[in-house]
Amino acid sequence: MNRTLAVLLGGALALGLVQAGTAQADELVIGVGSEPSAIDPHYHNLGPNNALKEHIFDGLIKQDAQQRLQPGLAESWEPLDDTTWQFNLRQGVTFHDGTPFDAEDVIYTIERVPNVPNSPSSFGIYTNAIESMEAKDPHTLIFKTPGPRPLLPTELSNIAIISKETVADSNGGDWPKTEGFNDGSLAVGTGPYKFKEFVKGDRLVLTANADYWGGAPEWEQVTFKPITSDGPRVAALLSGDVDVIDNPPTQDLPRLESDPEVSVYSGLSNRVIYLHMDQHADETPGVKGTDGKNPFKDVRVREAVSKAIDRKAIVEKIMGGVAVAAEQLLPQGMYGASMDLSVEEYDPEAAKALLAEAGYPDGFELVIGTPNDRYINDEKVAQAAAQFLSRVGIKTGVDASTKSVFFKRRNDFEFTVYLAGWGAGTGEMSSPLRALVATPDKDKGYGGTNRGRYSNPELDAKIEEALATLDDAEREKLLQEASELVVKDYGILPLHYEVTSWATRKGLAYEPRADQYTMAMSVTKAD
Amino acid sequence: MLVYFIRRLGQSALVLVVMALLVFVGIYAIGNPVDVLISPEADLAEQQATVERLGLDKPLWEQLWLFLVNALGGDLGRSFVHGEPALQLILDRLPATMELALVALVFAVTVGVFLGLWAGLRPDSLLGRSIMTGSILGFSLPNFWLGLMLILVFAVYLQWLPAGGRGDTVDLLGIRTSLLTLDGWSHLLLPAITLALYKTSLVIRLARAGTREVALQDYVKFARAKGLSAARVTYVHVLKNIMIPVVTVIGLELGSMIAFAVVTETVFAWPGIGKLLIDSIVNLDRPVVVAYLMMTVFIFILINLAVDLLYSLLDPRVRLSEAKA
Numbered sequence: 072m073n074r075t076l077a078v079l080l081g082g083a084l085a086l087g088l089v090q091a092g093t094a095q096a097d098e099l100v101i102g103v104g105s106e107p108s109a110i111d112p113h114y115h116n117l118g119p120n121n122a123l124k125e126h127i128f129d130g131l132i133k134q135d136a137q138q139r140l141q142p143g144l145a146e147s148w149e150p151l152d153d154t155t156w157q158f159n160l161r162q163g164v165t166f167h168d169g170t171p172f173d174a175e176d177v178i179y180t181i182e183r184v185p186n187v188p189n190s191p192s193s194f195g196i197y198t199n200a201i202e203s204m205e206a207k208d209p210h211t212l213i214f215k216t217p218g219p220r221p222l223l224p225t226e227l228s229n230i231a232i233i234s235k236e237t238v239a240d241s242n243g244g245d246w247p248k249t250e251g252f253n254d255g256s257l258a259v260g261t262g263p264y265k266f267k268e269f270v271k272g273d274r275l276v277l278t279a280n281a282d283y284w285g286g287a288p289e290w291e292q293v294t295f296k297p298i299t300s301d302g303p304r305v306a307a308l309l310s311g312d313v314d315v316i317d318n319p320p321t322q323d324l325p326r327l328e329s330d331p332e333v334s335v336y337s338g339l340s341n342r343v344i345y346l347h348m349d350q351h352a353d354e355t356p357g358v359k360g361t362d363g364k365n366p367f368k369d370v371r372v373r374e375a376v377s378k379a380i381d382r383k384a385i386v387e388k389i390m391g392g393v394a395v396a397a398e399q400l401l402p403q404g405m406y407g408a409s410m411d412l413s414v415e416e417y418d419p420e421a422a423k424a425l426l427a428e429a430g431y432p433d434g435f436e437l438v439i440g441t442p443n444d445r446y447i448n449d450e451k452v453a454q455a456a457a458q459f460l461s462r463v464g465i466k467t468g469v470d471a472s473t474k475s476v477f478f479k480r481r482n483d484f485e486f487t488v489y490l491a492g493w494g495a496g497t498g499e500m501s502s503p504l505r506a507l508v509a510t511p512d513k514d515k516g517y518g519g520t521n522r523g524r525y526s527n528p529e530l531d532a533k534i535e536e537a538l539a540t541l542d543d544a545e546r547e548k549l550l551q552e553a554s555e556l557v558v559k560d561y562g563i564l565p566l567h568y569e570v571t572s573w574a575t576r577k578g579l580a581y582e583p584r585a586d587q588y589t590m591a592m593s594v595t596k597a598d
Numbered sequence: 599m600l601v602y603f604i605r606r607l608g609q610s611a612l613v614l615v616v617m618a619l620l621v622f623v624g625i626y627a628i629g630n631p632v633d634v635l636i637s638p639e640a641d642l643a644e645q646q647a648t649v650e651r652l653g654l655d656k657p658l659w660e661q662l663w664l665f666l667v668n669a670l671g672g673d674l675g676r677s678f679v680h681g682e683p684a685l686q687l688i689l690d691r692l693p694a695t696m697e698l699a700l701v702a703l704v705f706a707v708t709v710g711v712f713l714g715l716w717a718g719l720r721p722d723s724l725l726g727r728s729i730m731t732g733s734i735l736g737f738s739l740p741n742f743w744l745g746l747m748l749i750l751v752f753a754v755y756l757q758w759l760p761a762g763g764r765g766d767t768v769d770l771l772g773i774r775t776s777l778l779t780l781d782g783w784s785h786l787l788l789p790a791i792t793l794a795l796y797k798t799s800l801v802i803r804l805a806r807a808g809t810r811e812v813a814l815q816d817y818v819k820f821a822r823a824k825g826l827s828a829a830r831v832t833y834v835h836v837l838k839n840i841m842i843p844v845v846t847v848i849g850l851e852l853g854s855m856i857a858f859a860v861v862t863e864t865v866f867a868w869p870g871i872g873k874l875l876i877d878s879i880v881n882l883d884r885p886v887v888v889a890y891l892m893m894t895v896f897i898f899i900l901i902n903l904a905v906d907l908l909y910s911l912l913d914p915r916v917r918l919s920e921a922k923a
Binding site: 108109114115116117188189190191192193195196249250253270271272273274296297298299300302303304306307309310311312444473474475476478479480482493494496497502506511512513514516517518519520 | 629644
């Protein structure tokens, strides 16, 4: 029996030797930390799904690495008046199965988006502003919106166009099913890569679409391997199993950077980590020693907390330098970010003075809520913030829990102060403003994640005005003013922007993306 | 035998139902999966719509009732994350875990019994004592550490074997298996060894203890006296008699290897059901977790039955006593 075993062992070892030497020149293997939940591009609005759909499908408009809008299946677009948009579609584009692309495909796609069964996060939020659609001719499309909708092009950049001819009859006249996309039969797009194989939890294989309208892609074949644990993902890169990995853990970055066989690429992301404070009522769950008052309704206390936290120290010591201290909710240089704001200076003396002035010379007791598996070093950052606050007299503890528990508790308003993050999917300032600090309003769709219930009518009016202004320069100015308003009112406390890293084998380069997506199109040969 | 069988079946069904209820209510209490799954960009109206689409707005008793009614029809619900039937998701991944567990099992039994026999027959030799010391090491090394060390040595430094994932697969009667390709074996080896080490140590100790006991029995002395070859005495008379405890323990361990190879699967990015379970718990994907644990109970029941049957093959006395009862 041990002879058989020896043979097997020897065979496997020999094979491993051969394998290690056969990395094909035009094949790319990417180890990803999280895998898409479906191939269906309209099923789940989630980072890995959105990154994948960019490979197989195209939107009318695409977002580049800095999330600026670029022509996709639409060559150009313009507002005809306040509520009408014209999109001029690209001619001569075909889907992977040869069916031609035209306006009917777009109309069909947008009608399907809100009708995906069991969708855990619908893309309908990007299409519900469209009141009607009309194909003036096969390559000219008119959209009508009920009011001015300057973000329509940005919203449409999230919608992958599917082929009506291919999918319409797949489900007996009903809307096509997600399963059809997952098994590949309906996963037919116009994108740079074609679907080849998807084995959940194991691999996702794509092949080049040589006829891509944007030029043939760089890689013949791309394989995504989900490796959820950080250590094994790094090991897979070091052993040569994979060529690129995303999100190498921060503690391994110095080691990877010093490895001559590995290159590390990092870039600023659109994700801000912030502290939100309950400003709703006098009753608040996480504070003690204030005679039943909620100290965070007082702007002086909020300012004191902001001044008490040394953001630069957090970036240096906790984040290992792989983050950038934040002055507002979106990094400067992105659309709508104010250039006049700067990072709050660390000033514990001023913080103490402000607390005394507000009537808390001896501070009070506070608990900060935080997830411990959602953002980079989330719990450690909260611990650091708690220590800074304790130094100025606010005796602060940390209540950390796993994300599924944390988000439920946060949404039930169980925290007075909590740490969370926000990635601006649209890549511009209205996204964080609308979600995090606008007064919650179900009808307008505002304040969906404003669990501090900050409310500032002046700010609301400014956001509303911006979102009804079609002129890009004017809208940007309004957003910048809104951003300054909330930062100066300490409505929310930005801590830092996450920096996203990718590690590749020597000879490859990765263009970092602000949206944190891991894409084969961003990998090039570095020579 | 039939009465016994029916009674076992009844008990198992009860366990199945109680377990499903516990898990269902437990996960309901942890949180709302929509909070984790939905894009943060979704506004309040869309959050509400999603809760309704997944049927999570209904009161707990109604969700539970729907689940039980559907479960009777064999439908354990659809994954909140993947939108596919939960049972299908698990069955798709089961072959990967099964082959990992089986290879580990074969490794543990062959190596374990052989080394255990050796150590039992020559308890005072240097090799015998080294085997026993080695088995203590096997007991005490944590699984994930061993896995990472194997990756470090064989994948990162020597680059002989891949660091993780599953190799090429072929379809065999509709089941995807990597046991028939060399690439598959090269991927399988490290995780299988990691998973097997603890069981191997266990088998070594069982086999050694059994051997020492059996070797002193009269029938072994008699077999020797009769002039049978040492090999025949060892591999027929001794081996057969030490297998009963080994089979019992391995049967139970096989169940836990299939159901809870979570750590090994995570370290080696092995696309089995253990990894699915972890992902599903993190995302509060209740249908998958419930279906998974129900299937686990089912597997344990099956294995226990198989162990009972194996007993009667190995030990004629079991057959006799059951025939009387």
